[in-house]
Every structure is written in C-alpha cells, then in structure tokens.
Amino acid sequence: MSESGEAAGPGAGGHPLKAQAIVVGSGAGGALTAAHLAERGYDVLLLEEGPRVDATSIRSNSTEAISRLYRNGGMTPILGNLNMAYVEGRCVGGSTEVNSGFWHRLPADSYYRWKADYLLDEFEPDAMDGYFDGIEAELSVSRSGTDKEGRGSAVFRRGIEKLAWKYEEVPRCMKDPSASAFSPGQKQSMAQTYIPRAIRAGARLISGCKVRRLVVEGGRVVGVDALLTDGAETAEWRIRAELVFLCCGAVQTPALLRRSGIKKNVGDNLRIHPMIKAGALFEDEMETRDAAIPIYQVKEFWPTITIGGSVFSPGFLAMLLSDNWTAHAGAMDSWHHMGLFHAATRGLNRGSIRVLPGVQDGVVVRYRLNRADQRNLSIGFARLGEILFAAGAKAVYGSLRSFPAFTSADQCRSFLKADIPLSSMSLSTVHVFSSCPMGENPDLCATDSFGRVIGFDNLYVNDASLLPDSPGVNPQGTTMAIARRNLDYFFEDSDRRRRSPQRSPRSEGRPSILVTGATGWLGTRLVERFYDEEPKGGSGRIGGGVRCLVPHGMDPSKLTAVDEGVSLTPGDLRDLDSLRAFCKGAEDSTLVHLAGVIHPGRVAEFEEVNVEGTRNLLLAARDAGVRRVVVMSSNSPIGCNPHRDHLFDEDSPYQPYMGYGRSKVAMEKLVIECQAVDGLETVIIRAPWFYGPHQPARQTQFFQMIRAGRFPILGDGRQRRSMAYVDNLCDGLLLAMTRAEAVGRTYWIADERPYSMNEIVDTVEDVLESEFGIACSHGRMRLPSAVGDLAQAVDWSLQKVGLYEQRIHVLGEMNKTIACSVERAKAELGYAPRFELRGGMIESIRWCLENGQHI
Amino acid sequence: MVDEIVQLLTPDDPVLAPAERTRVQSSVSGFVASQVEGLPSFMAMPYRLAISAFGLMSVLRYGRGFCSLEDSRKRAYLALWSEFPIGPPRDFVKLIRGCALLAFFDHPDVTRAMLSELAAEASPHV
Numbered sequence A: 001m002s003e004s005g006e007a008a009g010p011g012a013g014g015h016p017l018k019a020q021a022i023v024v025g026s027g028a029g030g031a032l033t034a035a036h037l038a039e040r041g042y043d044v045l046l047l048e049e050g051p052r053v054d055a056t057s058i059r060s061n062s063t064e065a066i067s068r069l070y071r072n073g074g075m076t077p078i079l080g081n082l083n084m085a086y087v088e089g090r091c092v093g094g095s096t097e098v099n100s101g102f103w104h105r106l107p108a109d110s111y112y113r114w115k116a117d118y119l120l121d122e123f124e125p126d127a128m129d130g131y132f133d134g135i136e137a138e139l140s141v142s143r144s145g146t147d148k149e150g151r152g153s154a155v156f157r158r159g160i161e162k163l164a165w166k167y168e169e170v171p172r173c174m175k176d177p178s179a180s181a182f183s184p185g186q187k188q189s190m191a192q193t194y195i196p197r198a199i200r201a202g203a204r205l206i207s208g209c210k211v212r213r214l215v216v217e218g219g220r221v222v223g224v225d226a227l228l229t230d231g232a233e234t235a236e237w238r239i240r241a242e243l244v245f246l247c248c249g250a251v252q253t254p255a256l257l258r259r260s261g262i263k264k265n266v267g268d269n270l271r272i273h274p275m276i277k278a279g280a281l282f283e284d285e286m287e288t289r290d291a292a293i294p295i296y297q298v299k300e301f302w303p304t305i306t307i308g309g310s311v312f313s314p315g316f317l318a319m320l321l322s323d324n325w326t327a328h329a330g331a332m333d334s335w336h337h338m339g340l341f342h343a344a345t346r347g348l349n350r351g352s353i354r355v356l357p358g359v360q361d362g363v364v365v366r367y368r369l370n371r372a373d374q375r376n377l378s379i380g381f382a383r384l385g386e387i388l389f390a391a392g393a394k395a396v397y398g399s400l401r402s403f404p405a406f407t408s409a410d411q412c413r414s415f416l417k418a419d420i421p422l423s424s425m426s427l428s429t430v431h432v433f434s435s436c437p438m439g440e441n442p443d444l445c446a447t448d449s450f451g452r453v454i455g456f457d458n459l460y461v462n463d464a465s466l467l468p469d470s471p472g473v474n475p476q477g478t479t480m481a482i483a484r485r486n487l488d489y490f491f492e493d494s495d496r497r498r499r500s501p502q503r504s505p506r507s508e509g510r511p512s513i514l515v516t517g518a519t520g521w522l523g524t525r526l527v528e529r530f531y532d533e534e535p536k537g538g539s540g541r542i543g544g545g546v547r548c549l550v551p552h553g554m555d556p557s558k559l560t561a562v563d564e565g566v567s568l569t570p571g572d573l574r575d576l577d578s579l580r581a582f583c584k585g586a587e588d589s590t591l592v593h594l595a596g597v598i599h600p601g602r603v604a605e606f607e608e609v610n611v612e613g614t615r616n617l618l619l620a621a622r623d624a625g626v627r628r629v630v631v632m633s634s635n636s637p638i639g640c641n642p643h644r645d646h647l648f649d650e651d652s653p654y655q656p657y658m659g660y661g662r663s664k665v666a667m668e669k670l671v672i673e674c675q676a677v678d679g680l681e682t683v684i685i686r687a688p689w690f691y692g693p694h695q696p697a698r699q700t701q702f703f704q705m706i707r708a709g710r711f712p713i714l715g716d717g718r719q720r721r722s723m724a725y726v727d728n729l730c731d732g733l734l735l736a737m738t739r740a741e742a743v744g745r746t747y748w749i750a751d752e753r754p755y756s757m758n759e760i761v762d763t764v765e766d767v768l769e770s771e772f773g774i775a776c777s778h779g780r781m782r783l784p785s786a787v788g789d790l791a792q793a794v795d796w797s798l799q800k801v802g803l804y805e806q807r808i809h810v811l812g813e814m815n816k817t818i819a820c821s822v823e824r825a826k827a828e829l830g831y832a833p834r835f836e837l838r839g840g841m842i843e844s845i846r847w848c849l850e851n852g853q854h855i
Numbered sequence B: 001m002v003d004e005i006v007q008l009l010t011p012d013d014p015v016l017a018p019a020e021r022t023r024v025q026s027s028v029s030g031f032v033a034s035q036v037e038g039l040p041s042f043m044a045m046p047y048r049l050a051i052s053a054f055g056l057m058s059v060l061r062y063g064r065g066f067c068s069l070e071d072s073r074k075r076a077y078l079a080l081w082s083e084f085p086i087g088p089p090r091d092f093v094k095l096i097r098g099c100a101l102l103a104f105f106d107h108p109d110v111t112r113a114m115l116s117e118l119a120a121e122a123s124p125h126v
C-alpha cells in the first residue's frame, strides 16, 4: 500500500486477493460506504475503475479533465426518441469530483410517495434528517448569502424578483460556498472527505480497477472479477470477499448486476432529469471567466420544473451556440456579457439500462421523452426566457436547433402554448437514478428496503440507483443520506445475526421436508404451517428442518424469517445438478413440488419447467432416497366442465386446456410412472384458482377491479368456479404428506363447493364494504359470453406461434365453468375445508391492507 | 478526415499567431479524436462508418474526396450534412462541431487571446 492508502497495483507485485468487504465505486455512495465500514472495523477494499487525480493539478471543467475524469470522455449518450448527452464521473471520488456541489435534502413529498408506491419500510423524515445533518457537517454544506453572490447570481436574482417568483439559494458542499466548484480544493468532494477518512480507518483503495463481474457460488456472491489497468499493463484479478457493496452509480451498477446474470427489476426503472439550456446576453459584464455558477434555483414551478444557472466557460457557451453555429457564432464576440442557465424537469417516463452481450463497455442507456416531458421542458424554457428578459437580457440563445435568438419574453412565452418540437431540442442530463429501486414492492424493486439485492444475503447496492424515483432536486444529498441509513441498518442486522444462535446444523445435513416453489405465496404459507403445527422443540415431522429450492433472483427472506430450521438451496428445475444438491442427504424425506410456470414469457417454458423440470426433480429425488413426493397439479389437465352443474372428480378424463394443461398432463403422467417404476411414494394434488394471504400484487388487481366496478362478467355470470383458500389447500397438502392412504392417489383440493362468478364478485364487494368500510362502485363490466370464446381463440392462436398473453388467457377462461368435487379427499384423507368464500376473502383482504397493498 | 473537418469548424477569431494556431488546431483535433475514440464501443463503430460515408458521398457528389475539395465546397458540403433532413448525419456533424468548439474556446491560448482582445478594447489608445 502506498502512503495515500492506495493498494499496490499488479506491477508492484502486491495482490490483495481477499477482503471482508469489497466496495465497488468510490463516488458519493461508495466513499461513504467504505468509510463507515472501515470505521466499524471491517477489512475494506475500495475498487475504483477511474484514475486518482490530484484535485489541485487539474481544473475539473477543462478539456483535459473531461477526457480524464469523465466516463467515455464525456460521451455517453442516452438513446431514445431524441438522443441526450449524459455525463458522469469516472475517477476516484466519482461524479462528486466533476459536479457543482449543490446540496439538497429530500423533499417531504417524496417520503410519502416512495413509501406508498415502492412499499419502502422504515423511511421516515425525522430519522433521515439525522443522517443529512451528519453528512452536511462532514462536507461543510453552507450558503454564501447575497452579500457574497457573484455577478451572474445577482443578475439572475434580479430577474426572478421582478417576476415575484419563489426561489432559494441552494447550499453547496464547498469550503467557500461562493467559490467556483472548479477552484482546486474548494469543493468538498469524496476525494477530499470520505475517501481519506476511509483510508485513515484502514480501507485499501485500488484505482484503475474495473469490476467486470460478480462471482456467484451457491446463491452467494463470493467475490468479483476485476480488470486492473496500470499504465499500459493490465491484469485480471479474482478478489474474494464476504460482502460486496455496489456503488457504481445509476448506470454502471445495474450494468454490472445484469452482466453477472442478476436481472430482477434491475435497470428497468431509470429516472432522469432532462435539461434544456440557454445562453443570455446582458448589457452588464458578467464576470463569468472563473467558471462561476449562479447559486439560486427557481421554485415557482417545482416539483415539475426547476430553473437555475449552469457553469460558464467560453467553451461551454460555444458548445451551446453550436446548435446554430452559422447564425449564432457572432455571439461569441460578447462572451464576457453572457451567462448560461438551464431549465430541468422531473422526467415522467422510465428508461432502461441494458448490456450488450460480448461487447466491451456495451452499456445501453435508453429513455424516451414522453409528451408530458416535452411539455414541461417547453414550459421550462419559456419561464427561463421570462426570467432572463426580466433580468435585462438583450438576447437569449436556446439549445434549440433551427431557432433564431429570442429577443423578447413574449417570443419565449409562445412555448407555454405550443411545444418545442423534439427534433429541435438539444438536451443533456447529469442526474440519473432509480435503476435498482429499493423497497418491498416485488413488481418494481431490485433490492429490499435497505439495499440488499433480492435473492442474496451478502450483496448490497448503496448508490443513486436505489432512489425509488426522482427526488425532484439535485440527488447527491439524498443518495448519501440513504446510503448512510442503509449502513446503519446493515450494522444493526449484522449485530442481530451475530447475537442469534447459529442455524441448526441438522437443517443443513438431513432435512425432513424439501419444498420447491417455496418462495411463492402458497409455498411461503405452507412452510409457515409446518412450523405452526410442529410442537415446540419437538422432533416431529420437521425434526430435520425444511429445505427450500430458491431460484435465482427470488427473495427468500420471508422463508428464512419463518424459523431457523429453514435452509435454502439455490437452483432451478432446469438444472439437474442444482436439484441433486437440493436433494442431497434427503433420504426418507418428503418432497413437496409446488414450482411450475403458469404465466410464462414463452410457451416453451411450459415444457421446459413443468415437464422436463419435474422429470429432473423426480430423478434427483429418487437417487437421493426421498420417500414421498407430493406434486401440485391444477384443474387445467381436465379442462372445463361440459355444463354448469357438472363437477369433476378424480376419474374425469384428461381434456387439457391449452399449453399449460398439456404440460400438467405430461407432468402427472411422469409422476404416476415414477411411482410404478421407481417405487417412490407419490401423491398428486389438483387445486383450482387459489386465494388468500401472501398473494402477489397482481392478485390485488382483482380486488381493485371489483371495487372500481371494472371486473368483467361474461354472459349472465352464473358459470361456476371452484376456488381453494390457501389454508384449505395447505390442510390438503399436509394430509397428502402424511396419510398412508394417499400414496399413489390423486386428489382435488378446494373449498367445500364451487361459487358462481356473480357470487364471488358480490362477496368481495360485500366484504370490502361491510368489513373494511371500503366503498365500491357496484358496477360490473358486462360482456357477452362470446368475448370469452373469442379470447380463447386468440389465446389458442398466440400459443400456436409460441406467444402467451396472460390477460387474454385469463379472459378466455372467464365464461367457463371449472368446478370439482372434493369428496374423495374428504373420504380418504379426512380433509375438511375450514374456510368458505366469505371468511377466506376477509382474510385475504385484511392481509392486503396490512401489507400496504392498495385496493 | 476528422482533422480536416475540425480545421474547417474552428473559427478564425480570436486572432492567433500562426504557431499558436497550429498548436491549438492540433490540440483540438486530438481532443475530438479522443472523444470519438471514447464513445461506447457500440457507437464508435457506427461513427466510423459515418465518417466513411461522409467521405464516400463527397466522391459521389463532387467526384473527389472531402480532403481534396476547395474550402468553399468543403463548407457547403458540411452545411449540407448539418442541415440534413434526417437525424444521424446532423448528429455526426453536431458531435464534431460541439467538441471542436469546446476544445477551441477553452484552450488556454485562445482564452488568453480573448482576454487580451478585451483588454485592448477597454484601452483603445494604448
């Protein structure tokens, strides 16, 4: 390690192959993470792709700096309906080395919005204020006040005050907040603050070290593969670690995760603040030679639009004028009378980050401006023009292609009515976030509420990617305060884990029960039921513990929270080796196979997962000496009843409904064959539409549609459906696991009787109103029965060409009767359904409401 | 070819001594080239193709490569590309022009010249 704390490069022969915690990226999130981890006594390795640059030797807005400190030399485009310029730092200290140092706290409205939309836990303004206080003290965040404002600031303020619009001086993390962000040593960037602090606490920093991929073994991240560049020399390193924190920024963090095969909700939710610029010519000399920046922001149109100043240099001005250079080049003669300004909007669309396989640095950032964005930018430009003319501007030059210079506020105001065409806008952005949102909403979030990546217990994100949505203000403050909060949670959680006793070694060795599909809602409830019914401290049915197969990207935290006896094996039904690992040592155990694909991305997945996956599983189970296998099938192998009063029983012939039904027929046949040939005890459970606590967010839509009067009733609504409340179904599964009579048998498990569609909808409506006081509109979307047949025909045609559309599939079933009798299970297993529709719906709706789902 | 385009795009003002201008031009060309090199790999390739297309179309239009055209033709041809009705040719010129102007006006020699012009304007009798 050098004196600066920098660990030795490959040329120097040093080789830190291991660390307790690796932090990737040394920007706002990474530097803070490394410092706090090191101060807590962790052995930290901070890996930074960019170079270490001495802040006093380079002005960070010079062309030399742009080439050295910015990713791709400042040339990272965001592709979309109009391409946008995007820049980010790529050096020790990350974007904090090249930014303007403006500091904001997270506005109050974001707390409530983020909690509601992303189901973010423990995210309270009071607690966050404490984190902001601490960081602000470290970074000397302060205001300069009007007495020290520069010429540009004064002129800008004059314009805003003339219009009597709201504005504020934005604090900055500067030793002297009135100084240029580019005066060497002024800005309290990470290289000036948290990085030295991390190094003082023992962290090792390696610059020029790009992490290319995470190394994942057995469902844990065990290290990283990195490329180290030292001058012309490069070396590939594998560095092992117990913990990995990704802080590569909102573009590179999702890119690294996706390159490593981790994709669930990763890079799908990118938010940005698109920005349009203007140069203004004033009578007064602007004294803008020192890269000064106006310190005020207009809040009159916030949160949609923010208006403020931009860094000035003759080069930046020329770049703005380059959109119409032939017409506007003459303005350069008055460069010392000019200032640069911007209007930014909180982008309302979602962009994406993708990696191109096999292409080095092939990170594609996409964002399509929507109509609202276009409108807001047009309004923003109009308002900016008004301010500049009120401040005394003689001409305003927009970053707009094919527009002449504006000479009056009225000309700018025309954009209040008519949008600026997209083809004319030259936009840029420096604020990107939300590409790996944190929270508990399974449809949107890539990490839990504290940055832990879903499906991993030692991989964390701690940078701007986590912000669930646009904060509407400059994001560095929020990024750092959230990173600090997450670390506190991490420390508490680690302490908790250290204090609590180790998981029973029995559960790792010889499990009593194996479960596939355990991360699903039925699986989670079933695992809970194992432990609810086990006498405390007993060595009954689950004496050896429960082992769950957890596919990549699934969050197993609800399972591990059930009991210490629950262990997890990562794997996939399509991967026989992982299934062998899952079944290893499970001699004499019972396997419950719940996993399967119902609504696939591709029709081929039915065969791959439901049929071939089950074949793999049975093989692994047989070889491991598993005693009994209980397999979850469905109503689909038997299709639809011939008329409304008909009930299926276990002897009804196969009449599979589409691809899913065919796959379940094939699966059932495999199970029957396995009992006959391999001697495994098998039981097949057929369950229809099930409902109850833990249901996924998409099922909540069912309640929302009923409440809003938009639930489709096809025909007269008297067609009947069997339904299975989740605890009735668990009762049936528990009996199938234990009763000797069950071996080799198939059972329908459902509520006692089927319900008509009208009864189902009426009951939900009644429960919402009378039990929970939620008013319903009492409407129905009444459609002819033929709509169901039409949807079925479309579904059939789509599936023929390998496509699957969930809504069409569901609509196709809506005019059918799918009803079964549970008499055999009652007679042979003693099955006695405890819940009927109303009681079950009360529990389901209560669970939704208690778990933050909105109906 | 990029050098030629850059040369055409860098303004005559402020006035620089010939040696200074050569130094500035070469630094600007170096910067623009490094920016094109810096593009993400999946964009650098289309960009190189665009440069080739730029050269090829000049041959088709004028029967000569861009570099051997006289300055007025070069300017007209460049103007044609920067006003093209579809985006990619415009973006091609825009990127080179933007980078060239940034590098030119923020070059220390140019800034110094601009400041001395200002000083001269402020004291016209000196």
Ligand SMILES: Cc1cc2nc3c(=O)[nH]c(=O)nc-3n(C[C@H](O)[C@H](O)[C@H](O)COP(=O)(O)OP(=O)(O)OC[C@H]3O[C@@H](n4cnc5c(N)ncnc54)[C@H](O)[C@@H]3O)c2cc1C
Pocket: A024, A025, A026, A027, A028, A029, A030, A047, A048, A049, A050, A087, A088, A089, A090, A091, A092, A093, A094, A095, A096, A098, A099, A100, A101, A102, A103, A104, A209, A210, A211, A212, A247, A248, A249, A250, A252, A253, A256, A430, A431, A432, A462, A463, A464, A465, A474, A475, A476, A477, A479
């Ligand atoms: C020009 C500019 C001006 C800005 N102005 C402001 C402002 O005034 N106020 C404000 O609040 N915000 C501002 N921002 C935004 C703010 O700087 C960022 O939001 C913030 O720095 C994000 O922090 P981060 O930790 O997510 O990423 P960064 O600070 O960007 O740090 C990420 C680091 O990770 C490194 N890295 C990436 N991938 C890898 C890898 N695979 N291996 C190793 N290292 C890797 C990068 O090189 C980089 O150093 C500005 C940004 C820019 C670019």
